[in-house]
Amino acid sequence: MPRDGTITRTRILDATxxxxxxxxxxxxxxxxxxxxxGITKGAxxxxxxxxxxxxxxxxxxxxxxxxxxxxxxxARVETLSRDPLQQVLLLCGLGAELFKEVPENPGCLMASYxxxxxxxxxxxxxxxxxxxxxxxxxxxxxxxxxxxKTPPAVPVDLRQVSEMFQVIFEGAFxxxxxxxxxxxxxxxxxxxxxxxxxxxxxxxxxxxxR
Amino acid sequence: MPRDGTITRTRILDATxxxxxxxxxxxxxxxxxxxxxGITKGAxxxxxxxxxxxxxxxxxxxxxxxxxxxxxxxARVETLSRDPLQQVLLLCGLGAELFKEVPENPGCLMASYxxxxxxxxxxxxxxxxxxxxxxxxxxxxxxxxxxxKTPPAVPVDLRQVSEMFQVIFEGAFxxxxxxxxxxxxxxxxxxxxxxxxxxxxxxxxxxxxR
DNA sequence: TTATTTATACCGACTAGTTGGTATAACATG
DNA sequence: CATGTTATACCAACTAGTCGGTATAAATAA
Numbered sequence: 065m066p067r068d069g070t071i072t073r074t075r076i077l078d079a080t081x082x083x084x085x086x087x088x089x090x091x092x093x094x095x096x097x098x099x100x101x102g103i104t105k106g107a108x109x110x111x112x113x114x115x116x117x118x119x120x121x122x123x124x125x126x127x128x129x130x131x132x133x134x135x136x137x138x139a140r141v142e143t144l145s146r147d148p149l150q151q152v153l154l155l156c157g158l159g160a161e162l163f164k165e166v167p168e169n170p171g172c173l174m175a176s177y178x179x180x181x182x183x184x185x186x187x188x189x190x191x192x193x194x195x196x197x198x199x200x201x202x203x204x205x206x207x208x209x210x211x212x213k214t215p216p217a218v219p220v221d222l223r224q225v226s227e228m229f230q231v232i233f234e235g236a237f238x239x240x241x242x243x244x245x246x247x248x249x250x251x252x253x254x255x256x257x258x259x260x261x262x263x264x265x266x267x268x269x270x271x272x273x274r
Numbered sequence: 275m276p277r278d279g280t281i282t283r284t285r286i287l288d289a290t291x292x293x294x295x296x297x298x299x300x301x302x303x304x305x306x307x308x309x310x311x312g313i314t315k316g317a318x319x320x321x322x323x324x325x326x327x328x329x330x331x332x333x334x335x336x337x338x339x340x341x342x343x344x345x346x347x348x349a350r351v352e353t354l355s356r357d358p359l360q361q362v363l364l365l366c367g368l369g370a371e372l373f374k375e376v377p378e379n380p381g382c383l384m385a386s387y388x389x390x391x392x393x394x395x396x397x398x399x400x401x402x403x404x405x406x407x408x409x410x411x412x413x414x415x416x417x418x419x420x421x422x423k424t425p426p427a428v429p430v431d432l433r434q435v436s437e438m439f440q441v442i443f444e445g446a447f448x449x450x451x452x453x454x455x456x457x458x459x460x461x462x463x464x465x466x467x468x469x470x471x472x473x474x475x476x477x478x479x480x481x482x483x484r
Numbered sequence: 485t486t487a488t489t490t491a492t493a494c495c496g497a498c499t500a501g502t503t504g505g506t507a508t509a510a511c512a513t514g
Numbered sequence: 515c516a517t518g519t520t521a522t523a524c525c526a527a528c529t530a531g532t533c534g535g536t537a538t539a540a541a542t543a544a
Binding site: 086087088090091171172174175176178179180181182184189192193196216217218219220221224225227228230231232233234235236238239241242243244248251252254255256258259260261262263265 | 296297298300301381382384385386388389390391392394399402403406426427428429430431434435437438440441442443444445446448449451452453454458461462464465466468469470471472473475
């Protein structure tokens with residue numbers, strides 16, 4: 065056996081991810097990827113049959129890592145509290161913490177893909193959809209439980225409120241880049257948490273009840 | 275005066291906007307833009323000295339149009355209600371309406387730029403920042419007025435809550451593309467509106483007050 | 485133990501086509 | 515005719531992708 069090729073493969077993916085976050089994968093040439101990885105054309109095309117396969121492999125890995133975070137985070141908050149609403153609020157806190165000490169160039173590969181038609185194949189789309197859905201599903205289930213105990217202060221579509229979790233992240237990434245303020249991500253997630261808390265506040269007692 | 279060149283100029287910008295939304299400007303070649311506009315290289319380079327100037331001109335025009343919508347929408351809701359909170363809630367309703375009958379490929383040029391480093395010049399960034407800020411400023415002012423009348427149900431950073439308006443849009447665009455459901459944009463804005471309403475609900479009366 | 489085979493992993497020059505951009509001439513219109 | 519507008523022809527640099535060949539190291543055979 066020659067030396068382990070999965071190392072090179074991983075290095076290619078890492079380099080590509082960094083470049084994709086910074087300038088978009090569509091605008092990144094293979095030559096740049098190759099240079100950053102420190103390999104040659106030949107090596108690259110040994111591991112990936114073309115740029116598109118690289119794109120899909122990369123987003124799949126991204127989705128897998130997201131899934132790991134999902135599993136870890138939900139498990140964690142479920143041990144920290146038994147109350148479903150508290151679990152969701154804790155999840156937000158955890159999410160904010162993740163972006164407190166901020167990565168170099170915060171952003172989402174999926175978002176970057178979906179504004180670059182070349183990469184936005186149906187296959188890539190589905191990978192992203194599945195990755196996003198599991199978060200919303202979990203949150204929705206929790207909020208529905210919470211709503212049984214404490215009815216929301218106003219009538220709302222809890223599915224939308226759940227999906228908003230990711231809407232916040234995706235939107236905050238963009239504002240963080242536009243304002244050049246990475247900490248906006250954590251702040252937005254915390255604001256979302258506060259709004260959830262307000263939603264599930266015990267309602268104001270009317271004049272007299274029952 | 276020879277024939278009017280501003281028509282061609284506008285046609286170039288329109289064609290470019292459509293392509294940029296669909297596949298990203300970085301991945302769009304000048305040849306495609308030229309073909310879609312129905313002109314030639316010579317005409318193009320008469321109007322724009324290079325692709326980058328086109329990019330900046332385009333985002334500036336986008337920001338101007340955004341500004342027009344801002345002026346129109348805020349003026350409208352300010353006539354519809356005298357209550358600042360209601361004005362914000364109405365603005366959300368208006369925003370949702372705008373995306374009810376949905377444009378071809380909903381999305382935000384600014385978001386598309388900020389994931390494509392080539393285009394993301396400091397100049398472009400500032401144009402976007404100004405465009406985004408005016409919305410947040412207006413909403414923040416209104417919410418602060420509202421907070422005087424009715425203190426928020428939980429302590430929140432009203433600046434973040436205001437900026438969330440755009441966070442919702444930007445994030446919803448991405449989810450709309452990922453889920454292939456354009457109506458998610460209107461739904462998210464409405465959910466945001468509902469959360470705001472919950473936040474400014476009169477607080478539950480404690481055992482006894484004053 | 486040593487030589488040979490075999491499969492994986494990698495190299496770097498090459499190609500066919502595309503890219504953004506230029507030079508220059510033709511055309512339109514006041 | 516003068517100016518603003520558009521067309522044609524072209525280029526150098528870069529693009530993704532190919533191809534013949536090499537290095538490595540484990541498995542096998544002598």
